[in-house]
Amino acid sequence: MMNIPLCIPNIDEEEISLVTDVLESGWLAHGPKTKEFESEFAKYMGVKYASSMNSCTSALQLTIEALGLEGEIIVPSFTFSASANSIINAGCKVVFGEIDYETCNIDPGKIEELITDKTVGIMPVHFAGQSCNMDEIMEIARRHDLAVIEDSAETIGGEYGGKKVGTFGIGCYSFFPTKNMTTGEGGMITTDDDEIAGKINVLKAHGMSSSTYEREKKERPWLRASIEAGYNFRMCDVLSAIGIVQLKKLDKMNDLRREHASYLNKYLGDIEAIETPVEIDKAKHVYQMYTIKLDTRKISRTNFISKLRKDGIGANVHFDPPVHIQPFYQSLGWKKGDLPVTEKVSESIVTLPMYPQLRKSELDHIIDGVKKAVG
Ligand SMILES: Cc1ncc(COP(=O)(O)O)c(C=O)c1O
Numbered sequence: 001m002m003n004i005p006l007c008i009p010n011i012d013e014e015e016i017s018l019v020t021d022v023l024e025s026g027w028l029a030h031g032p033k034t035k036e037f038e039s040e041f042a043k044y045m046g047v048k049y050a051s052s053m054n055s056c057t058s059a060l061q062l063t064i065e066a067l068g069l070e071g072e073i074i075v076p077s078f079t080f081s082a083s084a085n086s087i088i089n090a091g092c093k094v095v096f097g098e099i100d101y102e103t104c105n106i107d108p109g110k111i112e113e114l115i116t117d118k119t120v121g122i123m124p125v126h127f128a129g130q131s132c133n134m135d136e137i138m139e140i141a142r143r144h145d146l147a148v149i150e151d152s153a154e155t156i157g158g159e160y161g162g163k164k165v166g167t168f169g170i171g172c173y174s175f176f177p178t179k180n181m182t183t184g185e186g187g188m189i190t191t192d193d194d195e196i197a198g199k200i201n202v203l204k205a206h207g208m209s210s211s212t213y214e215r216e217k218k219e220r221p222w223l224r225a226s227i228e229a230g231y232n233f234r235m236c237d238v239l240s241a242i243g244i245v246q247l248k249k250l251d252k253m254n255d256l257r258r259e260h261a262s263y264l265n266k267y268l269g270d271i272e273a274i275e276t277p278v279e280i281d282k283a284k285h286v287y288q289m290y291t292i293k294l295d296t297r298k299i300s301r302t303n304f305i306s307k308l309r310k311d312g313i314g315a316n317v318h319f320d321p322p323v324h325i326q327p328f329y330q331s332l333g334w335k336k337g338d339l340p341v342t343e344k345v346s347e348s349i350v351t352l353p354m355y356p357q358l359r360k361s362e363l364d365h366i367i368d369g370v371k372k373a374v375g
Contacts, residue, residue: 049197052235053187056174060086071120108136126155256356
């Protein structure tokens with residue numbers, strides 16, 4: 001029987017060889033490979049600075065802290081809990097915004113009604129590989145003088161109006177193995193702002209004004225200046241080596257995701273009980289996930305997914321329950337019914353396998369499996 005997991009990281013000889021070089025080099029911590037990865041990532045995104053992190057969750061929290069934000073931040077609830085958690089952990093208050101049904105991204109038309117005199121930022125989350133409507137979001141942010149922290153964990157290499165997702169505000173990216181590119185665990189922040197980049201680099205490395213690698217080249221490498229009570233959110237050279245190779249392959253991997261998605265759309269598009277994903281006009285969708293919506297008035301999602309799984313198709317759900325009705329957020333006063341569109345999408349969404357290496361026979365197996373499962 002075919003076994004098609006939800007995703008498989010795309011690792012070749014080149015990643016293995018560069019990791020081996022680092023392991024044999026005698027320098028494993030953040031160092032020359034991390035610098036190279038950051039500089040290549042900044043070049044790819046077309047920004048001045050890229051600062052590597054140990055995760056996107058750290059990246060989001062650190063960005064809020066480096067910006068010095070204190071107050072309310074608007075974020076969708078239809079996301080992974082890390083988006084909202086980072087706001088709490090940075091000492092701010094979460095205000096959940098509603099999503100647009102079609103794209104599952106935050107609905108810009110419903111942001112302004114949430115803005116109060118305490119609002120300090122918006123955190124758009126680019127869901128599953130597709131950019132939010134950044135024209136409208138940036139316009140609202142400008143009008144109300146709000147920071148924009150883009151949670152681009154799921155959309156590395158995606159574009160809006162020809163511009164890379166994550167470069168409108170401050171961009172935060174994830175290199176978890178399910179993402180468009182991976183380092184195992186890891187993240188990145190991108191910005192053009194000299195001052196913010198400086199603060200991020202200090203805060204992520206124990207609040208010190210120089211790195212271990214830089215100090216090693218100095219006459220008195222033991223002299224450290226702790227100018228903040230910082231964290232250790234650093235990436236290391238072993239993982240950066242994977243990132244350097246993955247970044248070189250990113251566009252090719254995303255092109256394959258787009259080809260697979262258009263093949264699935266073509267053959268799943270006319271099944272009445274499901275809705276295939278929609279690419280909005282200005283966006284280049286990079287399908288970190290391929291999600292469909294199921295008509296759950298006609299078909300039980302649990303049965304649908306268990307039929308697919310029995311057929312070796314690793315379907316899953318992202319995200320249900322949405323964050324606002326997770327136990328912690330309910331304890332803050334959020335409840336079912338607060339975000340009807342989010343809740344409706346959460347109840348009907350299904351994630352099908354998506355990764356660059358999928359073969360035509362596997363795509364056909366997914367299509368046949370879905371057809372069988374809807375009856
Ligand atoms: C939208 C979103 N934000 C944040 C994260 C957290 O990223 P990380 O696992 O790198 O901390 C994830 C997924 O893992 C995510 O999907």
